[in-house]
Every structure is written in C-alpha cells, then in structure tokens.
Amino acid sequence: MGLVSLRRSAGCVLAGLLYLFAASGVIADTKPLKLNTTADHSKFKELQREFQSGPEVTKACLSCHTEAAGQVHRTKHWKWEFLNPASGQKLGKKEVLNNFCISIASNYSACTSCHVGYGWKDASFDFTSEENVDCLACHDTTGIYKKPPGLAGHPQLKDVENPPGSGKITKGIDIAKVAQKVGKSSRDNCGSCHFYGGGGDGVKHGDLDSSLAAPDKDLDVHMDATGLDFTCATCHKTSSHDVAGSRYTPTAMDKGGAHMRGKEDKSNPATCVSCHDTAPHKQDARLNTHTGKIACQTCHIPEFARGGVPTKMSWDWSKAGERDAEGKQIVRKDAKGHIIYESRKGAFELGENVKPEYFWFNGDVNYTLATDKVDKTDGVTRINWLGGSPDDGKSMIWPVKVFRGSQPYDPVNKTLVKPHTAGNDDTGYWKNLVWDKAIEVGMKDAGLPFSGKVDFVKTEMFWPITHMVAPKEKALACTECHSKSGRLAGITGIYIPGRDANSLVDTFGWGIALFSLVGSVGHGLMRIASRRKHEEKENG
Amino acid sequence: MVERVYIFKGFERFWHWSQAALIMFMMLTGFEIHGSYALFGFEKAVGYHSIAAWTLIGLWIFAIFWHLTTGEWRHYIPTMEKVLVVAQYYSSGIFRHEPHPFKPSQLNKHNPLQRLTYLGVLLFVSPLIWITGWLYLFYGNWTSWGLANLKLEWVATGHTIGAFLMLAFFVSHLYLVTTGHTVTAHIKAMITGWEEVESSDAANTQAGTEKSLSNQPWSPS
Numbered sequence: 001m002g003l004v005s006l007r008r009s010a011g012c013v014l015a016g017l018l019y020l021f022a023a024s025g026v027i028a029d030t031k032p033l034k035l036n037t038t039a040d041h042s043k044f045k046e047l048q049r050e051f052q053s054g055p056e057v058t059k060a061c062l063s064c065h066t067e068a069a070g071q072v073h074r075t076k077h078w079k080w081e082f083l084n085p086a087s088g089q090k091l092g093k094k095e096v097l098n099n100f101c102i103s104i105a106s107n108y109s110a111c112t113s114c115h116v117g118y119g120w121k122d123a124s125f126d127f128t129s130e131e132n133v134d135c136l137a138c139h140d141t142t143g144i145y146k147k148p149p150g151l152a153g154h155p156q157l158k159d160v161e162n163p164p165g166s167g168k169i170t171k172g173i174d175i176a177k178v179a180q181k182v183g184k185s186s187r188d189n190c191g192s193c194h195f196y197g198g199g200g201d202g203v204k205h206g207d208l209d210s211s212l213a214a215p216d217k218d219l220d221v222h223m224d225a226t227g228l229d230f231t232c233a234t235c236h237k238t239s240s241h242d243v244a245g246s247r248y249t250p251t252a253m254d255k256g257g258a259h260m261r262g263k264e265d266k267s268n269p270a271t272c273v274s275c276h277d278t279a280p281h282k283q284d285a286r287l288n289t290h291t292g293k294i295a296c297q298t299c300h301i302p303e304f305a306r307g308g309v310p311t312k313m314s315w316d317w318s319k320a321g322e323r324d325a326e327g328k329q330i331v332r333k334d335a336k337g338h339i340i341y342e343s344r345k346g347a348f349e350l351g352e353n354v355k356p357e358y359f360w361f362n363g364d365v366n367y368t369l370a371t372d373k374v375d376k377t378d379g380v381t382r383i384n385w386l387g388g389s390p391d392d393g394k395s396m397i398w399p400v401k402v403f404r405g406s407q408p409y410d411p412v413n414k415t416l417v418k419p420h421t422a423g424n425d426d427t428g429y430w431k432n433l434v435w436d437k438a439i440e441v442g443m444k445d446a447g448l449p450f451s452g453k454v455d456f457v458k459t460e461m462f463w464p465i466t467h468m469v470a471p472k473e474k475a476l477a478c479t480e481c482h483s484k485s486g487r488l489a490g491i492t493g494i495y496i497p498g499r500d501a502n503s504l505v506d507t508f509g510w511g512i513a514l515f516s517l518v519g520s521v522g523h524g525l526m527r528i529a530s531r532r533k534h535e536e537k538e539n540g
Numbered sequence: 541m542v543e544r545v546y547i548f549k550g551f552e553r554f555w556h557w558s559q560a561a562l563i564m565f566m567m568l569t570g571f572e573i574h575g576s577y578a579l580f581g582f583e584k585a586v587g588y589h590s591i592a593a594w595t596l597i598g599l600w601i602f603a604i605f606w607h608l609t610t611g612e613w614r615h616y617i618p619t620m621e622k623v624l625v626v627a628q629y630y631s632s633g634i635f636r637h638e639p640h641p642f643k644p645s646q647l648n649k650h651n652p653l654q655r656l657t658y659l660g661v662l663l664f665v666s667p668l669i670w671i672t673g674w675l676y677l678f679y680g681n682w683t684s685w686g687l688a689n690l691k692l693e694w695v696a697t698g699h700t701i702g703a704f705l706m707l708a709f710f711v712s713h714l715y716l717v718t719t720g721h722t723v724t725a726h727i728k729a730m731i732t733g734w735e736e737v738e739s740s741d742a743a744n745t746q747a748g749t750e751k752s753l754s755n756q757p758w759s760p761s
Binding site for chain 2: 285286288289292477478479482483484494495497498499500501502505506508509510512513515516517519520521523524526527530531534
C-alpha cells in the first residue's frame with residue numbers, strides 16, 4: 001500500500017467518524033435558523049395579541065422600526081404624487097388620468113385598495129399620519145393579506161356577508177398571523193398591485209401580470225422561479241423604502257455602466273446596464289455595436305403578455321351602457337372566457353404574445369392632464385407620449401405597448417374628464433350607467449369645471465416594455481429588423497443594413513452590371529457570327 | 541504558329557484564384573446583407589462576409605509583400621501608348637480575326653487596357669471597398685476613434701457603390717477571359733502559368749510595337 005492510498009483511507013475513516021458524530025446529535029443540537037433574517041417576528045411580544053385594525057398593527061411595527069413610516073411618507077407609493085423635474089408637470093396617480101379606469105378622483109375607496117396606507121377615502125386623507133402607513137401590503141409573506149376595493153385601503157378583518165343578503169360569507173383575515181410572519185417583499189407583494197394595474201390581471205402593462213409570480217425561464221430569465229429567482233427588488237433596489245425605477249422619469253439610455261459596490265452611483269439601479277454594462281455580448285461582439293442605439297429590451301423581449309395572461313390592447317368607453325331586455329348589465333366573453341364587453345366599462349380587445357411597437361425614446365414622458373386642452377379634430381389624443389428622436393444623442397429604440405382607447409371628454413371645455421365610476425351610490429357610472437352625473441361628481445371632486453356635455457375622444461397611451469426578458473436563445477433574430485418589412489420598418493433616422501438602400505445607387509449599380517453583361521454577350525455573339533463568316537470565306 | 545510563354549508564376553496564380561473565390565463569395569454574401577435576396581440568412585451572411593474579409597486582408601498582406609519584393613508591381617504602371625490600338629482591336633479587329641496587337645511576356649504581362657483597368661480597380665474600387673468595409677467592421681469603435689459624426693448610411697452607400705463596380709468588373713472580366721488566342725487560352729494561362737500566343741506573320745509585323753511596350757518603363761536593356 002502506497003503512502004498516498006494510506007492517506008486517502010485515513011481521510012475516509014475520519015470523514016466516517018465525523019458523520020457518526022453528527023448523526024449521534026452533537027451537530028443536530030444546533031437550533032434550526034431562518035438564514036435570511038435575524039428576527040422571527042412571531043417571537044415578538046408586541047405582535048402576540050389581537051389587532052382590531054391595520055393601523056394598530058402599524059403602531060406595533062413602529063414601536064421598533066421607528067423611522068419606517070417617515071421613510072414611506074417620502075415615496076411615490078405613499079403620496080401618489082410626482083413632480084417631473086424636467087417638464088414641471090405635477091404627475092402621480094393622484095393627478096394623471098389614463099385610458100383604463102381613467103382616474104382616481106371621487107373613486108378613492110376603490111382605487112386605494114392599492115395604496116400603501118389605510119383610510120384614503122377622499123381628498124381629505126391625512127398624509128402625515130404614521131399609523132396609516134400599511135406595512136403589511138408590502139411585507140406580508142402569508143399570501144392571505146388582501147385589501148378589497150371599496151374599503152379605502154383597509155383589509156377586511158371581520159366575516160362579512162357579501163353581497164348583503166346572499167348568505168355568502170367572506171372570512172375576515174387573521175391580521176395578527178400576517179403581522180407575525182412579515183418578511184422581505186416578494187414578487188407576490190409587488191404583484192398584488194402591479195400585476196393587476198388597470199383593473200385586472202395583466203390589463204395595463206402587458207409585461208407585468210400574475211404569470212410572473214412564479215415564472216419559468218422562458219418567460220423571464222431573471223425571475224425564473226427555479227433558476228435565478230429574482231424578486232422585483234433585486235433590480236428595483238430599494239433604499240429607505242424608496243423603490244428605484246420610475247414610469248414618469250425612466251432611464252432610456254444608461255451610459256453609466258455596471259454599478260460597483262462602494263462606488264457612489266445615483267443612477268437608476270433597475271436598468272439592464274446597471275448589471276450587464278454597455279458591452280454585454282461576449283460571444284458575438286458584433287452585437288455590442290447595437291447597444292448605442294437599441295435598448296436591450298428591443299431584442300430581448302420579443303413579445304409581451306407571454307405568460308398565458310392576456311393584456312388589454314384597447315378599451316372603448318363609448319360602447320359602455322348597453323343593457324339586456326330586463327335592463328340588467330351585460331358581460332360578454334371571448335372563446336377563452338376573457339371579458340371583451342362590460343356594460344359598465346365598454347368594449348375591450350385583448351392580446352397575448354404581442355409584438356411591441358417601436359419608438360425612439362429619450363426618457364421624457366409627458367402627459368395630457370385634465371387641465372390641458374384637447375381637440376377632437378386632432379384625431380387621437382395622446383394621454384402620455386414619449387420624447388425622443390434619432391439625433392438627440394439621448395434616445396434609444398424601445399419596445400412599447402401602445403394602448404388605444406376611446407373615452408369621455410368635455411366638448412365645450414375641451415378637456416378630458418374624470419368620471420365617478422366606482423361606488424355603491426346614485427352617481428357612480430359602474431352602477432348607474434349615466435355619464436353626465438358620473439362626470440359631474442368626478443370633476444367636482446377633482447376641482448375641475450364640467451360643462452355638462454359629454455362626447456368621446458380617441459386616446460393613446462405609451463407603455464415602454466421592460467419586463468418578461470427572454471433567455472438569449474429566444475432574443476430577436478437579425479432578420480426581424482434587418483429586412484425590408486421588419487419590426488423597425490417604421491423607425492426613421494438610421495441606416496439598417498438589409499432594410500435600407502440608396503435607390504439611386506441600386507439602380508445605377510444593377511444598371512452597370514447589366515450593361516457589362518449585355519455588352520459581353522453582344523460582343524461574344526458578334527465574335528461567333530464573324531468567325532462563321534471567316535470560316536465560310538476560308539472554306540469557300 | 542503558336543508559341544507558349546510562361547506568364548503567371550505559382551504564387552500569382554494562387555493569389556488570383558483564392559482572391560477570385562473570396563470576392564465571388566463576398567459578393568454573394570454582401571448582396572444578401574444588402575437585402576437583394578435571402579440565401580444564408582442575414583446573421584450567417586454577415587458572419588461569412590466578415591470571415592472572408594479577414595481572409596482577404598491576410599491574402600493581400602502576402603500579395604503586397606510579393607509584389608514589392610519581386611518588382612511585379614511594375615506590371616500595373618499605366619501607359620497610354622497603344623491604348624487606342626488595343627481598344628481598336630477589341631472593337632473591330634477581333635471580329636476580322638486580326639491578331640492581338642499586344643503580345644504578353646514575363647516582363648510585360650498586361651496589355652495597356654488591362655493595365656489601366658487593373659490600376660483603376662486598385663486605385664479606386666479597392667480603396668473604396670476596403671476603407672468603407674473596414675469602417676463597417678469597426679462601427680462600434682467610431683466614437684472612440686473620433687468619428688462620432690460619421691453616418692453609417694454614407695459608409696454603407698460607399699461600400700455598395702464599390703460592390704457594384706466590382707460586380708461590373710467581374711462580369712466583364714469573365715467575358716474577356718474568353719477573348720484569347722482560343723476561348724480557353726487565357727484561363728489555361730491562369731491555371732498553368734503558360735499562355736499560348738499567336739505568332740503569325742501578322743503578329744510579327746507588330747513585333748516592334750511589342751518590343752517598345754516591353755522596353756518601357758523598366759526594361760532591363
């Protein structure tokens with residue numbers, strides 16, 4: 001037996017002994033630990049009690065996390081307000097309108113089920129209240145925490161008969177259990193609102209829906225639940241409760257390169273470049289020449305709404321209001337069971353696996369607000385629009401979901417309007433199907449004038465696509481753009497080989513090639529003919 | 541009477557044929573990239589075109605070295621003498637079965653029209669293709685090279701013009717190959733190195749001309 005094999009067998013014996021040692025309980029005595037946190041909230045006395053309301057839970061949270069509410073108070077998630085520093089426009093959910101459910105004015109109790117607070121039922125909500133911050137919306141890990149529309153952001157804690165008189169009981173939430181199990185925000189937490197924007201699963205964004213709760217690699221290479229398993233916050237790196245990334249001031253072109261630990265970097269951490277840098281293609285460096293003009297998303301998100309959840313592509317409010325023979329509201333569905341008409345909302349078109357439209361985008365997003373003039377004769381009113389051009393040095397070609405619709409406006413004052421939709425009252429459109437009353441209430445709530453006349457105007461909204469990043473094998477093939485009628489057929493200001501050609505040069509070029517050919521053939525024929533003559537002469 | 545003259549040396553023939561293959565392949569892939577047809581698919585066409593370009597660059601490095609060290613570059617020095625005579629031959633004499641007014645030799649392998657054409661290709665078409673092609677290959681480096689204001693459209697258009705000129709040259713070249721003493725005389729010369737040239741009485745009357753051509757401008761006499 002050589003020295004080496006002796007050593008090896010000694011090693012085996014030692015390993016075996018260690019195993020026996022462990023099995024006999026010496027190592028097993030160590031208590032099991034949650035390795036991703038230093039605190040088990042179920043052990044905190046403050047949370048081992050009954051809670052009568054959400055704010056009571058928040059008070060308990062704040063007894064330790066003393067600065068948390070103050071941090072939340074500074075964020076868009078709390079204020080629903082954003083001052084665009086470039087345009088000076090006052091934006092945020094509180095201010096803007098869209099062509100989905102239109103506006104939150106007068107509809108607070110329904111809309112604020114997605115507010116990180118409790119009790120925002122009208123314009124008088126106290127934004128300085130610390131106990132009204134809802135910690136659980138973002139930190140629930142149980143999945144049972146829900147905030148139904150109509151309760152102004154409160155969860156339902158008691159059993160309720162819903163609808164009243166139906167005998168159907170909706171169980172209340174055990175909020176103490178939720179509080180004892182709080183943890184870091186997951187895709188489910190963010191998704192409970194952001195997957196459902198626009199009033200339902202996948203409706204608004206197209207690249208955010210419930211299929212991203214546990215996606216496979218094909219749907220999203222980063223969030224792949226059995227792979228990299230990114231949470232939203234892996235990219236939307238959150239600091240002091242302020243979540244990075246913005247729809248109002250997106251980063252269209254990131255020249256900053258990858259972020260480095262320890263190096264101060266105030267640029268957006270949610271861009272592709274912030275991890276992948278500006279020359280990410282290692283195998284085929286030629287692809288890096290695209291990164292100066294083309295957003296990563298353009299090639300790497302070939303289609304949106306790929307997870308089996310359709311997204312709304314259009315919404316025609318002017319078709320709303322139909323009733324059946326008994327005067328009841330109507331709901332129509334397509335072959336797959338997805339709603340395509342509702343009396344209270346109008347007609348929809350849905351899309352799955354949708355190819356985006358492409359635009360030059362420099363990060364500027366401007367809005368048509370309810371105070372801005374709108375002219376129906378302009379054709380289509382853009383509720384928001386993306387700045388950008390091929391020459392400004394700040395723009396990249398981006399994939400965009402363009403959401404088209406038709407919605408009520410005031411033909412006398414020439415403004416878009418904010419109707420009162422949700423609410424179990426005499427004026428809410430969803431219950432009563434009467435526009436002028438609904439708009440009067442909504443506009444009054446928003447402090448805006450309304451003439452009493454209602455017409456409909458076509459609108460568009462532009463939603464840059466950035467989620468549902470496909471694996472690299474599924475990125476766009478070259479010919480998707482490098483061809484005559486490819487995806488970028490409508491993009492001006494750049495020369496795309498395979499798409500573009502100078503027609504004069506082509507005509508001239510093929511011309512001289514043909515001229516050479518015809519000249520050669522002609523010359524050759526004349527030679528053949530002259531040879532015959534020559535031979536005839538010699539033979540004759 | 542037919543006389544055999546050794547015109548094209550081994551390396552020269554290798555250079556000619558490998559360059560011919562590369563240029564044909566680059567026209568094939570290049571016009572696909574241009575969007576004229578679909579054959580390999582854009583991605584593969586670009587890859588092949590680039591590989592062929594680098595190969596051709598390598599070949600040229602050897603070819604330039606060979607031309608400089610052997611003095612063969614002198615075959616491309618232009619001359620206007622007898623240009624008209626040669627032109628006249630191709631436009632009329634050839635149909636009357638007159639002998640070619642130029643007799644190639646090792647010292648003077650190209651007739652004056654060839655000299656002018658090849659020099660034109662060397663001085664105009666090749667630089668146009670090479671410079672634009674090089675810029676195309678290094679599109680990603682333009683900014684760091686201080687060429688941020690250069691537009692791809694200009695480069696691509698210049699490259700395309702060069703490609704069309706090369707195509708026209710290629711077509712004419714293919715035809716003119718057949719205009720030797722026999723239809724295959726020229727192509728045989730480029731394969732074996734040996735050219736068959738007619739040395740009839742008529743040709744002998746041109747001998748003075750041939751001599752004067754071969755005497756200049758670097759005649760070893």
